[in-house]
Every structure is written in structure tokens, then in C-alpha cells.
Amino acid sequence: MTSAPVGTTIDSMTLEQGIDRNWLREAAKVALTKGYAYLPGALHPSHVVAHLERASSAAWRPLVAADGPVTQCVEEHALLLSEPAARTVVDLFSSVFDIPDSWSPELTYLRYPRSHGYISPHKDHRRYLRIVSCLSLAGTTSFSIYHKNSRTQVAETWTVAPGDVVLLAGAASTGDPRPMHAVGGPGNSDRISLTLRFLNGAQPSET
Numbered sequence: 086m087t088s089a090p091v092g093t094t095i096d097s098m099t100l101e102q103g104i105d106r107n108w109l110r111e112a113a114k115v116a117l118t119k120g121y122a123y124l125p126g127a128l129h130p131s132h133v134v135a136h137l138e139r140a141s142s143a144a145w146r147p148l149v150a151a152d153g154p155v156t157q158c159v160e161e162h163a164l165l166l167s168e169p170a171a172r173t174v175v176d177l178f179s180s181v182f183d184i185p186d187s188w189s190p191e192l193t194y195l196r197y198p199r200s201h202g203y204i205s206p207h208k209d210h211r212r213y214l215r216i217v218s219c220l221s222l223a224g225t226t227s228f229s230i231y232h233k234n235s236r237t238q239v240a241e242t243w244t245v246a247p248g249d250v251v252l253l254a255g256a257a258s259t260g261d262p263r264p265m266h267a268v269g270g271p272g273n274s275d276r277i278s279l280t281l282r283f284l285n286g287a288q289p290s291e292t
């Protein structure tokens with residue numbers, strides 16, 4: 086596989102075993118320098134199917150409707166680390182993003198109800214380190230990045246579809262690279278995503 090172009094959008098990559106990790110490293114560089122990267126079609130269809138099967142028996146829990154300035158209409162389901170497809174993704178991201186063994190992954194399915202699911206502009210919590218990966222599994226919606234610390238000035242928007250991945254910079258020891266971002270806009274089917282984050286030392290949730 087040839088090396089990836091350096092830009093915000095990186096096409097035609099698969100996050101399956103056998104991926105050229107140098108290619109993903111290029112995506113990682115973009116995400117960690119620019120603060121985000123959009124990887125359309127990055128997730129192999131077999132992973133999308135495996136996750137949707139798993140998510141079909143999820144016990145969804147609504148997230149609080151308002152948290153400070155952030156409002157949302159979305160439900161969550163924490164995923165066990167041992168789920169094989171999730172493990173594949175975790176292994177890949179750990180190696181590419183140089184995640185220390187002492188950090189723990191946290192995987193969460195999110196479900197956005199059709200027509201009114203969304204999360205308003207927000208940054209991920211500071212406990213989430215280095216890189217946050219947002220995997221789209223079902224439904225389409227807008228995913229927007231805002232100019233630094235703005236909740237109104239959009240820098241980039243993508244229509245994310247199943248198989249797409251958005252990488253966001255997580256908290257770092259210097260500066261604050263975390264991008265303000267928002268998800269949503271009415272769709273005609275429920276949207277399901279999987280977020281993969283890393284914490285220092287915390288244990289994964291049980292299903």
C-alpha cells in the first residue's frame with residue numbers, strides 16, 4: 086500500500102488485521118498535529134457487521150440531556166474489552182498511537198434516535214488521553230469540527246456514514262489539542278457509533 090496523503094481526509098483505508106500500519110501512522114500524524122482527521126471507509130465492513138450484531142442486544146442508557154453548555158439526545162452502552170472485534174481495533178490503535186500498557190481502553194456504543202439525536206459542540210473529557218476514535222456503524226449524520234474553543238464557528242463538516250472513522254486528539258500533557266466537535270442533525274434512521282478512548286489506569290466497564 087502506498088503512503089497516505091497528508092491532509093484532513095484520508096481515503097480507502099481498512100482497519101482490519103493486515104493493514105499497513107505505516108499508512109495508519111500517517112493518519113495518526115494528521116490527527117495529532119491538526120487535532121483531527123476524517124477517514125472515510127476506514128472500517129472494514131466485517132467489523133461494522135460484527136459491531137452492529139453486538140449492539141443489537143445492547144442495554145441502552147440515556148445520557149443526561151444537559152451537561153453545562155452541552156446538550157444532547159443520545160443513549161450509550163459500554164462494551165466489554167474482551168469482544169474480539171473491539172480487541173482488534175484496540176490492538177491496532179495501541180500500537181500506532183503508542184499507547185502505554187498502563188492505560189486502559191474504554192469502548193462505548195452510542196445510539197442517536199432518528200430525527201432528533203445529536204450532541205452539541207463539546208470537547209471530550211480531559212481523562213481521555215492522546216486519541217479518541219469515533220467509528221460510524223449505522224445511519225448517517227453530520228460531524229462538525231469547530232474553530233479553537235468556539236461553539237459557533239464551524240471549521241469542517243463531514244457527512245459520516247457506516248465504516249467512516251473520525252480521529253480526534255485527546256488530552257495531552259502540554260496545551261489543549263482537544264477539538265470542539267458536534268454530532269447530529271436529523272436523519273431518517275437511528276445512528277450507531279462506537280467511540281474508543283484511552284484512560285490512565287481505569288478499568289473498562291462491564292456490559
Ligand SMILES: O=C(O)CCC(=O)C(=O)O
Nearest residue numbers: 195209219220268278280
Ligand atoms: O458518535 C460519534 O461519532 C462521536 C461521539 C462524540 O462526539 C463523543 O462521544 O464525544
